[in-house]
Amino acid sequence: MSIYDILMSPLEKRILGDLRRSLIPRARGQVLEIGVGTGVNFPNYDWQKITAFTALDLQVDPAARHRAPALVRFLAGTAERLPFADGSLDTVVATLVFCTVPDLPTTLAEIRRVLKTDGSLLFIDHVLPEDKKMAALFRTANRVWPHLAHGCNLTRGIHREIAAAGFSIAPAGSAAHQIFRWGVARPLIIGSNPENDDAQAKGR
Ligand SMILES: C[S@@+](CC[C@H](N)C(=O)[O-])C[C@H]1O[C@@H](n2cnc3c(N)ncnc32)[C@H](O)[C@@H]1O
Numbered sequence: 001m002s003i004y005d006i007l008m009s010p011l012e013k014r015i016l017g018d019l020r021r022s023l024i025p026r027a028r029g030q031v032l033e034i035g036v037g038t039g040v041n042f043p044n045y046d047w048q049k050i051t052a053f054t055a056l057d058l059q060v061d062p063a064a065r066h067r068a069p070a071l072v073r074f075l076a077g078t079a080e081r082l083p084f085a086d087g088s089l090d091t092v093v094a095t096l097v098f099c100t101v102p103d104l105p106t107t108l109a110e111i112r113r114v115l116k117t118d119g120s121l122l123f124i125d126h127v128l129p130e131d132k133k134m135a136a137l138f139r140t141a142n143r144v145w146p147h148l149a150h151g152c153n154l155t156r157g158i159h160r161e162i163a164a165a166g167f168s169i170a171p172a173g174s175a176a177h178q179i180f181r182w183g184v185a186r187p188l189i190i191g192s193n194p195e196n197d198d199a200q201a202k203g204r
Pocket of ligand 1: 094102
């Protein structure tokens with residue numbers, strides 16, 4: 001087990017494990033996971049639904065290679081510039097990555113570009129809590145946290161930024177006093193009425 005996995009183990013047991021188990025099996029078809037890290041999501045995929053799988057990170061972690069099924073192709077690269085054609089992927093997965101990418105709007109624009117119109121972005125991340133006292137605490141902690149945690153940012157409104165990047169998010173949910181948000185985000189079809197998002201999602 002890597003140091004990352006050991007440090008994350010209490011959070012995985014209490015919160016993240018359940019979120020991963022319910023969200024990740026939705027991945028299907030041509031899949032890209034960005035910021036794959038140690039490959040912690042690998043045991044949760046329904047591999048029978050997946051035809052191709054690329055695992056992208058700044059550097060490939062040996063722990064991920066060790067965990068990966070044969071289908072997985074590893075790629076060293078950055079989420080802000082995805083080496084895929086427009087509209088070529090069915091699913092993009094990003095868990096605990098949007099808190100860290102240096103340029104979140106560019107990353108989301110890239111994900112929207114590479115997804116098929118009926119594709120999905122599956123995400124889990126921590127965000128700035130809604131509660132004012134907790135938010136103030138997070139803002140204070142964020143003065144030092146990114147320096148200790150590889151650029152991880154505690155103050156992003158990630159679910160809002162995903163919506164602002166042209167996605168509808170349904171289903172969606174939160175955990176641990178809304179510190180964690182998860183969702184299935186689908187590219188909004190230009191000209192569609194966001195009030196019809198549910199119908200748009202159900203129709204797929
Ligand atoms: C906190 S770890 C999350 C690992 C794993 N996805 C999980 O759910 O536990 C963040 C990961 O995102 C990767 N990462 C950070 N910035 C990135 C970028 N711009 N492009 C691709 N991966 C990035 C890091 O290298 C790291 O593996």
